[in-house]
Amino acid sequence: MHVTSLRFTSEEPLDGGVLAREFTLGEIPGTLWTPGSAPAPLILIGHNGGLHRREPRLVARARHSAARGYAVAAIDHPGHGDRPRSAADEQARADLRRALAAGEPVDEIFESFVGPLVEKAVPEWRATLDALLALPGIGGPVGYSGMTAVGIRLAVSEPRIAAAGFFAGGYVPRAQREEARQVTIPLLFLLQWDDEGNPRQRALDLFDAFGTKEKTLHANMGGHTGTPWFEAEDGDRFFGRHLK
Incomplete structure (x- = not known):
């Protein structure tokens, strides 16, 4: 994909020597948190629902990791956060919320919404990775933490990703369920046992499907x-x- 060079638009010093900087890369808005020490390994971090890079839980995770010596980057996926949403995006969200609330099947809605998101988001993450690794003070290897469907595609298509942490999602597109068998990097899989939006057994089946020999499942109540x-x-x- 063609993008312009990365441009920083603001910066904010934070506690612990962490610096938070907003950036743009073509149409992609993002945030980069860097520690006071360098060089720093890089973690790409995404909200599990692909919502907004400034979602409070995501920001808290990013600041926590940056304070411990990692550079951390987040971007808004197409149709999320500060980026424009199409009528089709809005309709898919509404259909998904309605089906979940009514206890109706959501697989086809999810396929039509998340499948295209993966196809658009992963090339943007790879372009962002190119730009970030060219900055002084940031080096490899690289980790990914966040949305499972996007993470699976990144893990099998981007050789610079050395380890990944996924927030277990029962609803993952069929293409990524097949690709899970090709994941060979170390993996940490987080599962909320009573997750109202993600069927537990599907998440367990997905964990079983990952091809890596080094995978860990953390299951917590709630x-x-x-x-x-x-x-x-x-x-x-x-x-x-x-x-490290």
């Missing part, structure tokens, strides 16, 4: 947004084993 904060610490230790 709903979709109830992931315990100590998992952020465990995630940093996981990336520390593979990126």
Whole structure:
């Protein structure tokens, strides 16, 4: 894909020597958090629903990792966050919310919404990775943490991704369920046992399907947004084993 060079638009010093900078890369808006020390390994971080790079839980995770010596980057996926939404995007969201609330099947709605999102988002992540690794103070190897469907495609198509942490989603497009068998990098898979939006057995089946020999499942009680904060610490230790 063709994009212009990365351009920083603002910066904000944070506690612990962390610097948060907003950037644009063509049409892609993003945020980069960097520690005071360099060089720093890079973690690409995405919201599990692909919503907004400034979602509070995502920002908290990014700042936590940056304070521990990682460079962390997040972007808004097409149709999310600060980016324009098409009428089809809005209709798919409305259909998905209605079906989930009514307990109706959502597989085809999910396919029509998330499948195209993966196809658009992954090339943008790879272009962002090219630009970030060209910056001083940021180096490889690279980790990915976040949305499972996008992460699976990145794990099998981007050789610079050395380890990944996925937030377990029961609803993953069929293409990514097949691609899961090709994932060979170390993997940390987080599962909320009572996640109201992601069927538990599907998530367990997906974990079983991953082809990597080094995969770890962390299951915690609670709903979709109830992931315990100590998992952020465990995630940093996981990336520390593979990126530092």
